[in-house]
Amino acid sequence: MGTEESEDTSQLAQLEQQDAERAGDEIQNELSQRVEALEDARNEERFIFIMLIIILLDVVFFTVIPTWTGPLGLICIEIVVLFILAKKMGMEDTCALIDKLLNRVVEKMPRKE
Secondary structure: OHHHHHHHHHHHHHHHHHHHHHHHHHHHHHHHHHHHHHHHHHHHHHHHHHHHHHHHHHHHHHHHOOOOHHHHHHHHHHHHHHHHHHHHOOOHHHHHHHHHHHHHHHHHOOOOO
């Protein structure tokens, strides 16, 4: 009888340890998901802030530059930089939108054959 009780006790202890490990894994997974969500939100906020700064700088530069070619060149450079920045910050939707825009521009350009 004593051996059966000790076996039951050891099995019970093993089950409790397994349950504790599972609970720890679930908590770890939940916390890692929360961290990812916070990092994504922070990257989105940074990207929006950078976009606002670019828009404000554009307003200043467009009023100073007397010709239309300067702002056009500036916009082209900004689109490429924003595409790279969006890709680096994990903004898939923005990357897709800018990619479509760039593809349309390239399609409408005259080709020399």
